Amino acid sequence: MAADGGDSLSLFMGIGLSESKARETLRNEALTAVLREAVVQARGILGPALDKTVGTLLYNVASRLKDPKHLSFLVGYIANKKIVTDLQLNAALEYVKSHPIAPVDAANFERECGIGVAVTPEQIEEAVEMAINKHRAQLLSERYRFSMGLLMGEARSKLKWADGKIIKNEVDLQVLHLLGPKTEADLEKKPKAPKPRAAESEKKEKAAVVENGEVYQETKSLMEQLRGEALKFHKPGENYKTEGYVVTPNTMSLLKRHLEITGGQVRTRFPPEPNGILHIGHAKAINFNFGFAKANDGICFLRYDDTNPEKEEENGLGASSQVLELFPAGYTPYAVTHASDNFDQLYAWGVDLIRRGHAYVCHQKVEEIKGRNPPPSPWRDRPVEESLLLFEDM
Secondary structure (H helix, E strand, C coil), rough: CCECCCCCHEEEEEHCCCHHHHHHCCHHHHHHHHHHHHHHHHHHCCCCCCCHHHHHHHHHHHHCCCCHHHHHHHHHHHCCCCCHHHHHHHHHHHHHHHHCHHHHHCCHHHCCCCCCCCHHHHHHHHHHHHHHHCCHHHHHHHHHHHHHHHHHHHHHHHHCCCCCHHHHHHHHHHHHHHHCCCCHHHHHCCCCCCCCCCHHHHCCCCCEECCCCCEECCCHHHHHHHHHHCCCCCCCCHHHHHCCCCCCHHHHHHHHHHHHHHCCCCCCEECCCCCCCCHHHHHHHHHHHHHHHHHCCEEEEECCCCCCCHCCCCCCHHHHHHHHHEEECCCCCCCCHHHHHCCCCCCCHHHHHHHCCCCCCCCHHHHHCCCCCCCCCCCCCCCCCHHHHHHHHH
């Protein structure tokens, strides 16, 4: 149904959505109806021209609001420029979720959502300066390898309603003033700590068989080994039988869809590591992925992890397919794919997960998350707006 004389596609593109995002939205009838209503209400307050900031907030409230009866209330605050950041909108959505009974106490709502709170540039400068002074020694030692998100987080903790972009700009400015421009050493990758070699006592011994007084090593053909290992695996579509597998309301329908697409076929993939040319250590992975697929009448893909295309040739990725040609028949990839083929989609999903509160940027160190039951990340409740900024910087 048209609104304000234009179709829904042009209506949604008019609030700043790209054409692809607008078309994707139109495939969701419920979201389309709520967003259309939100845009019409906002236009009734601001007129037909809505800037992208307002449009983004309207899209977020339409896609995340659980109870539509609060739509007009929230749209009013957005259109009247009282809610102007994702941070405030997150707080507003949480407030109406925890206060479902109308009418909403406007005074308490505004206090909880930072409505009308003004954070001055001087306050932001002071908060960032305090955070930098606290970590000054480590910052001077690690330079640009230091986690700048830590500085942003500490400044944010003192100024809850400050604009994340302004905090980030202030952090960048003060760090540049302290450290100066990046040097070649700053741009080099941090060397990995060498892994400790396994103790000899932990190495697996080959099975020995005694026959007629003679000791010999028991060996099996590759296919026998693969078929034996296959008995330990679940069948295609039976992922849920794996110990510890998390089952959600959508699990079974997604597995069913997977089986419809693959026809129940075993599909594996071999991803050459992007840190050098293939060597003897890759033989096990190549044998297993190609061999297991062949043993089950399946197919195997050669998938390049080209997360850094500039290094592809330097790291020898271009030689991987040539090396595979040296293997026996049956080790020819069904198809060659690249991680970058779906990079835009993966990035979009990452942004969507952050916006919906299901993902965040974390700065915990390896030693902090080791073990079976590490403590919850202190960054789990970081503002969505802040995570989006840091995610974009990556």
